[in-house]
Amino acid sequence: MSKYSVIGQRVHRVDGPEKVTGGAKYTFDLVLPNMLYGKILRSPHPHAKILKIDTSKAEKLIGVKAVVTGKDTLGRKQGIWRRFPELCDEEILCREKVRYIGDPVAAVAAIDEDTAEEALDLIEVEYEPLPAVFDPLEAIKEDAPQIHEGVELNINVTRHIEWGDVDEAFKKCDHIREDQFKCSSQAHVCMETHDAVASFGYDGKLTVWTSTQSSYYIQRLLADMTGLRESDIRVIKPPTGGGFGSKFELDSAQFCASVLSMKLCKPVKIVLTREEEFTATKRRTPMYYYVKLGAKKDGTLLAKETRVITEGGAYTAMGATALYLTGFFSSFPYKYPNYRYDGYRVYTNTAPTSAMRGFGAPQSTFVGESQLDMMAEDLGIDPIEIRRKNGMTPNYEVPGQAYIQSCGLHQCLDKIEEHIKERGKLPPNRGIGIAAYGFMSGGIFNWFDTPYAFSAAIVRINIDGKVDLFTGACDIGQGSDTTLSMICAEELGVRLEDIRIHSGDTGICPADLGAWGSRETLMNGNAVKMAAADAKRQIMEFAAAKLGANIVYDMDIKDRWIHFVDRPERGVSYFDIVKEAIRGKYGEVIIGRGHYTPHRKGMISPAYSFGAQAAEVAVDTETGRYKLVNVTTAHESGTVINPVGIEGQLEGAIMMAGGYGFCEDQPMDEGKILNPSIADYKLIRSLDMPETKILEIDTYEPEGPFGAKEAGEGLTNPTAGAIANAVYKAVGVRINDLPITPEKVLRALKEKKKKIK
Amino acid sequence: MKKELRLTVNGQPYELYIKPKTLLVEALRDQLGLTGTKRGCNESACGACTVILNGMAVKSCSILALQADGGEVLTVEGLARGTELHPLQKAFLDYGAFQCGFCTPGMLMSATALLDENPKPTKEQIKEGIDGNICRCTGYNSIIRAVTAVVKGEYKEEK
Numbered sequence: 041m042s043k044y045s046v047i048g049q050r051v052h053r054v055d056g057p058e059k060v061t062g063g064a065k066y067t068f069d070l071v072l073p074n075m076l077y078g079k080i081l082r083s084p085h086p087h088a089k090i091l092k093i094d095t096s097k098a099e100k101l102i103g104v105k106a107v108v109t110g111k112d113t114l115g116r117k118q119g120i121w122r123r124f125p126e127l128c129d130e131e132i133l134c135r136e137k138v139r140y141i142g143d144p145v146a147a148v149a150a151i152d153e154d155t156a157e158e159a160l161d162l163i164e165v166e167y168e169p170l171p172a173v174f175d176p177l178e179a180i181k182e183d184a185p186q187i188h189e190g191v192e193l194n195i196n197v198t199r200h201i202e203w204g205d206v207d208e209a210f211k212k213c214d215h216i217r218e219d220q221f222k223c224s225s226q227a228h229v230c231m232e233t234h235d236a237v238a239s240f241g242y243d244g245k246l247t248v249w250t251s252t253q254s255s256y257y258i259q260r261l262l263a264d265m266t267g268l269r270e271s272d273i274r275v276i277k278p279p280t281g282g283g284f285g286s287k288f289e290l291d292s293a294q295f296c297a298s299v300l301s302m303k304l305c306k307p308v309k310i311v312l313t314r315e316e317e318f319t320a321t322k323r324r325t326p327m328y329y330y331v332k333l334g335a336k337k338d339g340t341l342l343a344k345e346t347r348v349i350t351e352g353g354a355y356t357a358m359g360a361t362a363l364y365l366t367g368f369f370s371s372f373p374y375k376y377p378n379y380r381y382d383g384y385r386v387y388t389n390t391a392p393t394s395a396m397r398g399f400g401a402p403q404s405t406f407v408g409e410s411q412l413d414m415m416a417e418d419l420g421i422d423p424i425e426i427r428r429k430n431g432m433t434p435n436y437e438v439p440g441q442a443y444i445q446s447c448g449l450h451q452c453l454d455k456i457e458e459h460i461k462e463r464g465k466l467p468p469n470r471g472i473g474i475a476a477y478g479f480m481s482g483g484i485f486n487w488f489d490t491p492y493a494f495s496a497a498i499v500r501i502n503i504d505g506k507v508d509l510f511t512g513a514c515d516i517g518q519g520s521d522t523t524l525s526m527i528c529a530e531e532l533g534v535r536l537e538d539i540r541i542h543s544g545d546t547g548i549c550p551a552d553l554g555a556w557g558s559r560e561t562l563m564n565g566n567a568v569k570m571a572a573a574d575a576k577r578q579i580m581e582f583a584a585a586k587l588g589a590n591i592v593y594d595m596d597i598k599d600r601w602i603h604f605v606d607r608p609e610r611g612v613s614y615f616d617i618v619k620e621a622i623r624g625k626y627g628e629v630i631i632g633r634g635h636y637t638p639h640r641k642g643m644i645s646p647a648y649s650f651g652a653q654a655a656e657v658a659v660d661t662e663t664g665r666y667k668l669v670n671v672t673t674a675h676e677s678g679t680v681i682n683p684v685g686i687e688g689q690l691e692g693a694i695m696m697a698g699g700y701g702f703c704e705d706q707p708m709d710e711g712k713i714l715n716p717s718i719a720d721y722k723l724i725r726s727l728d729m730p731e732t733k734i735l736e737i738d739t740y741e742p743e744g745p746f747g748a749k750e751a752g753e754g755l756t757n758p759t760a761g762a763i764a765n766a767v768y769k770a771v772g773v774r775i776n777d778l779p780i781t782p783e784k785v786l787r788a789l790k791e792k793k794k795k796i797k
Numbered sequence: 798m799k800k801e802l803r804l805t806v807n808g809q810p811y812e813l814y815i816k817p818k819t820l821l822v823e824a825l826r827d828q829l830g831l832t833g834t835k836r837g838c839n840e841s842a843c844g845a846c847t848v849i850l851n852g853m854a855v856k857s858c859s860i861l862a863l864q865a866d867g868g869e870v871l872t873v874e875g876l877a878r879g880t881e882l883h884p885l886q887k888a889f890l891d892y893g894a895f896q897c898g899f900c901t902p903g904m905l906m907s908a909t910a911l912l913d914e915n916p917k918p919t920k921e922q923i924k925e926g927i928d929g930n931i932c933r934c935t936g937y938n939s940i941i942r943a944v945t946a947v948v949k950g951e952y953k954e955e956k
Contacts, residue, residue: 062902
């Protein structure tokens with residue numbers, strides 16, 4: 041029997057009943073009295089000077105209440121890397137220059153969306169088009185147009201990571217490979233597009249309801265941009281229709297709705313259209329990869345050198361972090377004694393590239409796992425074996441970078457090996473490819489410059505024993521409200537239905553950095569556990585007095601029963617003690633507080649999850665088309681708090697990461713995204729979805745709440761690489777640039793035939 | 798010029814005066830306040846706005862409200878009977894067949910229409926039945942398991 045009564049149970053999501061009945065009210069659904077509707081005018085040019093904006097005709101249109109441009113702002117540039125002012129480079133409402141097709145230049149508030157849309161057509165903007173550059177390999181040249189003043193060669197950020205002596209180590213290698221890869225972009229395609237309802241009153245206070253991954257970041261960034269005091273801004277996150285990395289920076293809907301509302305003292309709602317979502321929000325960072333890998337004959341990896349140039353798009357966004365993480369995770373999940381990474385993020389006149397689920401690691405894993413299979417083949421070693429030989433193990437230190445405590449990679453590889461054996465001999469043109477991976481449980485980064493703890497929680501126990509849990513964690517669909525409620529119930533010794541969670545509302549919840557970098561379960565989970573333990577301690581004081589407990593006895597609460605651990609039948613009801621405790625505190629409710637900030641855990645993350653995945657494909661050699669037959673994942677994420685949640689994360693990741701490997705792409709022409717619609721942007725639908733199998737591996741992470749760690753983004757890392765390796769196994773062609781489309785497979789098959797002839 | 802529209806939604810008859818260009822999804826959400834039905838793309842590609850019109854699943858962003866004149870519409874708000882959830886809603890909860898929940902109303906309506914027409918679909922037919930609905934969170938397989946559970950009779954509807 042499990043030692044836990046809530047954790048590990050298959051429970052309904054706490055937000056479930058409202059979501060399956062249409063009762064959940066998203067920002068998209070909100071209507072306030074007297075509310076106006078906003079629309080945003082965007083640049084049609086990839087790079088141009090703004091000479092003049094004439095809004096007079098638009099203002100005269102009946103029903104239009106306000107038109108704003110950059111002149112109505114404080115003229116500040118914003119960015120999420122707040123500690124580095126030179127990286128805060130985005131105005132949102134551009135004053136002098138636009139840098140990509142979709143850059144906002146004006147916004148309108150009107151009585152309805154149709155009128156606002158009509159008004160956009162009446163705004164006259166005079167541009168002077170400038171030479172533009174779209175490819176980072178072009179943008180980095182001497183004669184390329186300069187996108188940001190004073191930024192030489194358009195180099196936005198550089199990152200260097202190094203340990204050991206790479207050059208010496210290469211001299212000792214028996215075999216060295218040098219390869220190049222290209223990783224494509226990807227759109228998040230949240231089902232709810234970016235949206236916001238902003239309401240500024242004559243009292244000088246601004247309330248913003250918005251679909252976001254971090255209400256705290258949005259509150260702080262809006263304060264930077266509007267000049268309001270941080271605490272005069274309340275950001276509320278209603279149920280949110282997906283995020284995947286696209287919703288933790290300040291966006292045009294939030295900012296323009298706020299600016300318009302502040303001008304009018306009326307609520308303004310802006311919902312981005314699907315086309316805006318594709319063209320004018322951020323996207324996965326495309327990367328050019330050069331990798332040199334050196335090994336001994338027996339498959340021992342001695343050295344790796346990685347150089348990456350990323351397509352930055354017009355602004356920094358979270359791209360600086362993607363640049364760093366792709367470099368760090370290029371070493372994953374292996375023990376390289378010598379490693380060097382140099383990354384360059386280059387501005388281009390394209391939509392800004394930023395965070396997306398996996399945050400640089402799906403790219404590095406595709407590259408690393410593809411190349412490792414090539415190396416294994418060169419050396420005549422089994423792909424599982426080479427991974428086993430070099431894979432990380434518990435209590436391993438990545439030299440000078442990170443400390444890994446729990447690690448179940450080897451068990452995962454064993455399980456995947458068994459799975460491949462079970463599949464037996466495959467029919468022709470079918471192959472199974474594998475990829476191993478790891479990921480962080482939240483980042484130890486404070487580029488945002490928050491003075492607060494990374495996570496915090498407050499537990500309030502009311503007279504009826506119901507527990508209000510307040511946390512700034514943001515449930516964007518991944519299920520943190522449920523997971524955190526489970527942690528709270530377990531620690532406190534009550535049932536899940538005793539918890540009511542209040543999350544993502546800066547007006548009532550303590551600050552939390554939000555849902556990114558797979559941080560909520562570990563970081564916020566620790567804060568919630570601490571807050572619940574604090575509240576529990578206060579209850580236990582009264583219980584011990586009531587029961588006349590001998591000081592040597594241990595007491596605990598399980599399933600609402602406060603009892604002696606050694607004689608569980610002796611005890612008292614949780615509800616009775618809560619009533620007495622509140623009476624004993626002169627009527628004050630019981631409040632517990634908790635917080636968490638990682639310390640002494642290296643530079644990256646307090647904990648890492650690991651896994652291995654096998655993708656099976658069936659290729660049609662006539663057309664190059666292939667089917668994803670099965671994707672099986674052996675995954676370890678420490679103690680499983682919410683098993684239904686993990687299944688959902690895993691299968692969902694395969695849809696998204698499989699799409700990255702298989703079909704999702706954003707082709708461009710002169711900076712214009714050519715497929716800005718769901719009809720044209722190919723996603724995996726139910727008929728394309730492979731069979732999925734999950735092989736859960738038990739581990740325990742000492743740093744995590746009840747031993748838990750991340751299970752969100754890491755799962756998006758392996759699939760593209762596993763598909764690439766599977767296609768190679770199936771038909772012997774190696775595709776080094778994503779996505780692996782039928783055209784590329786067919787072309788490679790033809791090349792291969794020619795060579796054989 | 799506004800036109801008169803008569804529509805029965807979730808068993809309730811309505812008379813509305815609407816602009817002829819009003820889409821069915823707009824009439825449901827903006828005029829009747831039935832915001833359970835979502836919009837994800839406005840080009841009948843994502844399926845978030847799926848409702849059942851006269852027994853058929855339709856994407857309510859792809860037809861004018863006036864085309865539904867005299868019709869009967871079922872939206873996600875009409876699935877439960879009072880406080881008793883529809884078998885599909887129960888199965889979605891048990892099998893974790895949703896995460897962010899934004900596609901869920903449309904997904905439930907597509908699945909309902911499928912089972913109304915064919916109470917014993919095969920797995921492939923279930924996949925076909927929801928192929929017009931994009932879910933960016935779940936990877937569909939939990940949805941397929943939930944629908945399969947209903948097909949197998951795990952959730953008997955109380956009469």
